[in-house]
Each structure stands twice: as structure tokens, then as C-alpha cells.
Amino acid sequence: MCSFIYASPFEPYLPQLYGMKHSTQAILPAIHAAAFATFAQRTRDDNLMKKARSNYATALLHTNKSLSSPRNALLDETLISVLLLGLFEAVVFKGGQSPKSWTAHTLGAVQLLRLRGADQFRSKMARQLFTQTITNIRTSCIQRRVPVPQEFLDLVKEASPFLDSGHPCIQIGPILDQAATLRSRVAAGTVNLIDAALEADQGAIALCELIEPNMKFTPRTSEIFSKWAYLTMEYNYLSRRHAKVWNTIRMIRMFMHITIWVHSSLSLQRTFQPGGTEYCRTVHSYEKLLNFRNMAAKTLLELETDLLRSVSCFLEPQSLGGKFCASARCLIWPLAVLSHSELNSPSARKYAVSCLYQIGEDLNMEQAIAAAKMTREMNKHEDWCVEISSRCDVANEVLLIGCISTTSDTSNICNHC
Numbered sequence: 001m002c003s004f005i006y007a008s009p010f011e012p013y014l015p016q017l018y019g020m021k022h023s024t025q026a027i028l029p030a031i032h033a034a035a036f037a038t039f040a041q042r043t044r045d046d047n048l049m050k051k052a053r054s055n056y057a058t059a060l061l062h063t064n065k066s067l068s069s070p071r072n073a074l075l076d077e078t079l080i081s082v083l084l085l086g087l088f089e090a091v092v093f094k095g096g097q098s099p100k101s102w103t104a105h106t107l108g109a110v111q112l113l114r115l116r117g118a119d120q121f122r123s124k125m126a127r128q129l130f131t132q133t134i135t136n137i138r139t140s141c142i143q144r145r146v147p148v149p150q151e152f153l154d155l156v157k158e159a160s161p162f163l164d165s166g167h168p169c170i171q172i173g174p175i176l177d178q179a180a181t182l183r184s185r186v187a188a189g190t191v192n193l194i195d196a197a198l199e200a201d202q203g204a205i206a207l208c209e210l211i212e213p214n215m216k217f218t219p220r221t222s223e224i225f226s227k228w229a230y231l232t233m234e235y236n237y238l239s240r241r242h243a244k245v246w247n248t249i250r251m252i253r254m255f256m257h258i259t260i261w262v263h264s265s266l267s268l269q270r271t272f273q274p275g276g277t278e279y280c281r282t283v284h285s286y287e288k289l290l291n292f293r294n295m296a297a298k299t300l301l302e303l304e305t306d307l308l309r310s311v312s313c314f315l316e317p318q319s320l321g322g323k324f325c326a327s328a329r330c331l332i333w334p335l336a337v338l339s340h341s342e343l344n345s346p347s348a349r350k351y352a353v354s355c356l357y358q359i360g361e362d363l364n365m366e367q368a369i370a371a372a373k374m375t376r377e378m379n380k381h382e383d384w385c386v387e388i389s390s391r392c393d394v395a396n397e398v399l400l401i402g403c404i405s406t407t408s409d410t411s412n413i414c415n416h417c
Contacts, residue, residue, distance in 0.1 A: 004038045007240040007327045009132040009169075010087070013125050017080070026062035027077045029055040030084035037091045041364050042326070049092075056088050067108075074116050079129050082109050086136070093367065109133045113155060121162035130159060135169045141180040145187040148177045168245045171211060175204050179252050186259060194263050194284065194292060201256040204249055215242045219309070227322045228315065230308040230351055240327050243313045250307045251334050254300060258343055261296035264289045297343070304348045307334055311355055324362040331359060336371035349375070 001015045018031060033056035040048030063081045066072040086109075113120070113133055120126045134156055141148045156173065163170050178200040185193060217237045228234075237243040268289050284292070314328035324331075338344050339352035353372050360368030 004035070004042075004326045006325075007244065009128075009135070010083075013128055014080075017077075022077050023075055024062060024066045024072055024077050024081070026059050026066055026081040027084075029062065030059035030081040030088075033059050034084050034087045034091060037088055038326070041091060044364055052088070052092075056085070059085060067112075073112065074119070076120075076123070076126055076129060079109065079112050079116070079133065082112065083129070083132065083136070110137055110152065118158075121159065127163060131163060131167060131169050134173065135176075138173065138176040138180060142176065142183055145184050147181045147184050153177065166214075168211065168215075168241075171207060172245070172248065175200065175207055175249070175252055178203060179255060182259065183255070192263060192267070194260050194267075194289075197256040197259040197263075198292075201253055201260075204253045204256070208249060211245070215245065217242065217246065217310075228312045228355070230305065230311065231347075233309055234312040235306070235309040237310070237313050240313055243310045244327075244330050247307055247310055247330075247334055250303045251337065254303050254307075254337070257296040257299045257303070258341070260292055261300070261343060264292040264296070268293065300343055301345060304338055304344050307338070308348060308351055322358075324359050326363065328359050329363060329365060329368075331355065332365065332368045332371060335359075335368075336374075339371065339375045 001018070005011050005014055014031070017027065022028065033052050036048050036052035036055060040046070040052055059081060063078065063085065066075070066078040066081070072078055110133075113130065116126075120130055134152075137152060138148060165171070182193065182196055182200060185196070215238070217235045220234050220236045221232060235243075237246070264284075267284070268286065311331060312322075314324055314331060316323045316325045335352040335356050339349050339356065341349075344352075353375050356368045356372035359365060360372065
């Protein structure tokens with residue numbers, strides 16, 4: 001509880017549930033499944049992983065029984081079990097597989113939210129569960145490159161009077177909805193998305209201004225050489241959760257600015273060059289498109305620098321050698337995207353690859369190692385990479401946006417929890 005769910009959406013409520021009596025038999029084996037799996041992975045102990053899988057099978061059986069009961073299906077414990085099963089799937093996920101099980105648990109949680117109705121907002125824990133679940137759903141939509149369904153948006157609108165408007169996941173929700181829509185349009189081959197990306201970016205900037213008073217971070221120049229200080233500077237955050245939220249916003253903005261860069265470049269090359277064919281019915285002049293592209297390149301450099309200066313926040317405080325803590329898994333997705341995007345600077349890409357290798361070694365996470373190796377094999381596109389990153393922690397609160405690479409889609413390297 002102290003090590004592996006720290007700074008995750010499970011932290012506020014899971015410890016108090018562990019010693020309680022429960023109405024269903026699913027929740028304790030679900031907790032044990034995720035706990036043994038996480039610890040087994042960290043300690044590289046196959047016997048512990050067998051215990052984890054045994055608990056998972058038991059939890060899955062009892063969860064299905066609860067879901068078939070009109071009364072038990074509405075309990076907080078049933079939704080928690082579904083979320084924990086999703087956490088287990090994320091922990092044991094390995095590169096080269098499809099994350100269909102995690103997606104299935106996430107989509108199943110949507111149906112539970114509908115069934116639970118207005119009663120689910122009567123307790124603080126129920127509201128926490130709703131917030132965690134809708135963030136996972138938005139993440140899944142971004143991952144699958146589909147817009148957030150209107151019925152889901154209607155459900156969130158109905159719930160808004162009961163939710164904490166100051167919670168980062170609630171504040172970031174509309175920006176994630178925009179990102180999901182934009183990513184679906186990119187995947188569909190829609191042209192001239194510059195204005196849509198600019199509008200979404202302005203929303204992200206406004207969100208930064210909104211959360212900044214309560215989630216400040218301070219630059220710190222390392223007096224003693226730090227291995228993970230990027231360009232001799234680190235950012236100090238009040239908590240790792242704050243760093244996660246900031247990095248999610250940065251990644252959203254990076255996706256927007258890569259979209260701006262790509263579409264302005266295509267318009268410049270195909271519309272205004274001699275002999276070129278019109279790329280789209282652009283409403284922008286040559287000068288404006290050039291300004292858009294230059295602005296996007298400059299902003300991307302700023303965003304990559306800010307993001308990489310947050311890395312040291314995820315080191316173990318007592319580790320003189322710079323060992324990463326369990327919550328550093330949330331860095332895998334942004335680092336993978338940075339390392340694979342040719343629009344990012346060589347220094348940022350090199351730094352990101354080094355971090356991925358170290359996180360993979362410290363946390364025994366194959367996804368991190370696979371992402372680092374793919375940078376050296378950019379011509380080899382693996383399908384599993386198209387699916388998995390967004391499952392991550394803003395997957396439970398952050399963490400998300402898909403392909404911002406112009407050469408391969410690395411948006412889905414898992415960093416759940």
C-alpha cells in the first residue's frame with residue numbers, strides 16, 4: 001500500500017478497505033492479485049507471480065458472480081474489483097501482446113456507471129470511483145482513436161454537480177475529450193486540423209493557469225551533479241501526483257503542436273511549392289502557415305524540456321545511485337513518445353532512451369526496455385505499440401494521448417497506475 005499505489009488513484013481509498021468486511025468475495029483476491037503481481041515483478045519472483053495469477057482467477061470468478069447479481073453489481077466493491085482487475089492486466093502486460101483485457105475491464109466499468117445511477121454520488125468513495133473510472137474511459141478512447149461517446153459525455157454532465165470541480169481529473173476531462181476527438185480525426189486522415197489543434201492547445205494553456213496556484217513547481221539547478229538532471233536543471237514538485245498531472249498536460253500539448261507542425265508543413269509543401277498539388281482548401285496564407293510551423297517547433301522544444309526536468313521527481317529519495325521508484329512507471333509513455341518522435345531534439349531523445357532503460361531495469365518492466373530498443377529499430381513497427389500507452393495513470397488520472405510521432409505510433413506504452 002505504501003510503495004506501489006502511492007500517487008495513484010487507488011491511494012485515497014484502497015488501504016482503508018483492506019481490513020474491512022466485504023459484501024462480496026471479489027475484492028480481497030483482486031487486491032492480492034495486483035499486490036502479488038506488482039511485488040513479483042519488482043523482485044523477479046516467479047512463485048509470487050503464480051500466487052498473483054491464482055488470486056486473479058479467483059477474483060475474476062467472484063467479480064463475474066457479483067456482476068450477475070442486480071444488487072451486488074451496484075456495490076462500490078464490485079466497481080473497485082473491476083478497476084483492480086484492470087490494474088493487474090496493466091502490471092502483467094508485456095510488449096508484443098494486445099491490451100484487450102484491460103480495454104474490456106474499462107468498457108465494462110462504463111456499464112457499471114450507468115447501472116449505479118445517481119446513488120453512486122452519495123459517498124465520497126463512490127465519487128472517487130466515478131472520477132477514476134471516467135478518466136480510464138477517456139484514456140481508452142484516446143488509445144483506440146475514437147471520440148468519447150456522446151452518451152458518456154451526457155453521463156458526466158449529469159454527474160458534474162456531485163463532483164469536485166477542483167480535482168485535476170475533472171479539470172483535465174474536457175481537454176482529454178478534445179484530444180480523443182482530434183486523434184480520431186488524425187487517424188481518419190482528416191486534413192487541415194490546424195485550427196482544431198490550436199483551439200485545444202488554448203484550452204490546455206487555460207488549464208495550466210487554473211491549476212498553477214495549487215500545483216506549483218520550482219526549477220532547481222543541481223549544485224551536486226545529478227545523473228537525471230536534464231540540461232543541468234530539475235523541477236521540484238510538491239508531490240509526484242502533481243508531476244503526473246503536469247506531464248499529462250504537456251503530452252496533450254505536444255500532440256497538438258505536432259499536429260500543427262505536420263499539417264502546416266504539408267500545406268506549405270503541397271499547396272505553395274511550384275508544381276505542387278493543393279493539400280487542402282487552406283484558409284491560411286503562406287506567412288501564417290510558416291509562423292504556425294515555427295511556433296510549433298519552438299513550443300515542442302519547451303515542452304520536452306519541461307517534461308524531462310520532471311524525471312528526477314520519480315527517484316527513490318534514499319537512493320544515492322538514482323534508482324527509480326514504483327510510480328516512475330507513469331514516465332514510460334511520455335519517454336517512449338519523446339524517444340520515437342523525430343520532431344524532438346536529439347538530446348531529448350537520447351535522454352529519454354537512457355531513462356527508459358534505467359526504469360526498465362529498476363522496475364523490471366519489459367515495456368520500458370522494449371520502447372527503448374524500438375528507438376534503434378524505427379523501421380520495425382510493432383502492432384502492439386499502437387495500443388498500449390494510454391492505459392496509464394492519468395489512465396487513472398492522467399496519462400494519455402496518442403501518437404505524436406511522425407514516423408511510428410508509440411502512444412501506447414503502458415504506464416498504468
